[in-house]
Amino acid sequence: MSSDAPNQAQIDYWNAGAGETWAALNDRLDRQLAPLGDAAMEALALQPGDRVLDVGCGCGHSSLALARAVGGTGQVTGIDVSRPMLDVARRRVPEGMESQLEFLEADAQSYSFETEAFDALYSRFGVMFFADPAAAFRNLTSGLALRGRLSFVCWRSLAENAWMAVPRNAGLQHLPPAASGDPSAPGPFAFADARRIEAILVQGGYTNISISPFDTDIVLGRDLDEAVGMALKVGPLGAMLRETPQQLGTVSRVVREALTPYVRRDGVLLPAATWIVTANRASAWEPG
Numbered sequence: 001m002s003s004d005a006p007n008q009a010q011i012d013y014w015n016a017g018a019g020e021t022w023a024a025l026n027d028r029l030d031r032q033l034a035p036l037g038d039a040a041m042e043a044l045a046l047q048p049g050d051r052v053l054d055v056g057c058g059c060g061h062s063s064l065a066l067a068r069a070v071g072g073t074g075q076v077t078g079i080d081v082s083r084p085m086l087d088v089a090r091r092r093v094p095e096g097m098e099s100q101l102e103f104l105e106a107d108a109q110s111y112s113f114e115t116e117a118f119d120a121l122y123s124r125f126g127v128m129f130f131a132d133p134a135a136a137f138r139n140l141t142s143g144l145a146l147r148g149r150l151s152f153v154c155w156r157s158l159a160e161n162a163w164m165a166v167p168r169n170a171g172l173q174h175l176p177p178a179a180s181g182d183p184s185a186p187g188p189f190a191f192a193d194a195r196r197i198e199a200i201l202v203q204g205g206y207t208n209i210s211i212s213p214f215d216t217d218i219v220l221g222r223d224l225d226e227a228v229g230m231a232l233k234v235g236p237l238g239a240m241l242r243e244t245p246q247q248l249g250t251v252s253r254v255v256r257e258a259l260t261p262y263v264r265r266d267g268v269l270l271p272a273a274t275w276i277v278t279a280n281r282a283s284a285w286e287p288g
Ligand SMILES: C[S@@+](CC[C@H](N)C(=O)[O-])C[C@H]1O[C@@H](n2cnc3c(N)ncnc32)[C@H](O)[C@@H]1O
Pocket: 007, 010, 011, 014, 029, 033, 037, 055, 056, 057, 058, 059, 060, 061, 062, 079, 080, 081, 082, 085, 106, 107, 108, 109, 123, 124, 125, 126, 127, 129, 130
């Protein structure tokens, strides 16, 4: 991908430490995220034979679940910019499913999709990283069939997502102050504001938009050691520690303390807050 790509900063991010971390922890992250992704998948009401695009598919767990849902007559394409995560995804394609499930290394905001190649668009936390989200959704719409539909799950605010906020706030005592940047900048919380999502989707060519809260507890780890290990590697704290690795020991101690009250019999559980978003391609929409 060329260095003047619109999403170059995110492409670099997901090909360096973040992508490698997600690739290494993909099974554990999938266990955490699957219940949230499943809620968005259910809302898509897939039919056997559907052709689906999985946007920001990462290590391909959701793509495989989609492929199972649409069966042998269906087709699933996962698109992502992260080579280390796509390497994991490609290795996970079961024998006999190679023609039904494919992965594409490309920027979903600018890739030239074949017209009406998909009946449905799906994403599990993969649509919040576009530099120009309205342009990205317009581009995705160009690949969607006339009666096509979309469903995705995205995070609400950091404050509502204790599973990320608790370790991050504990770690901040020993890290440089976090920049208070533009809340809509590309990143996990860029779609926290439901009104912004609606505006982006209207500009992107969608109608019949539904944005519903979906809350659940996330199992950060099966025990405290695993939960601390995860908290130090993923989410906002993981990103900060990749920049300041010398603080790992001190931060690890305060994060352990902060997570201790959340230990339950079945693991370390903290609240997660998401939006499940569904919409249909607007019949009047024309590629611009
Ligand atoms: C939070 S991860 C989610 C991965 C996966 N969907 C999952 O749930 O495990 C976000 C994903 O979006 C991908 N991504 C970010 N910007 C993208 C873009 N412009 N086009 C395609 N994928 C993108 C990243 O590489 C990363 O794999």
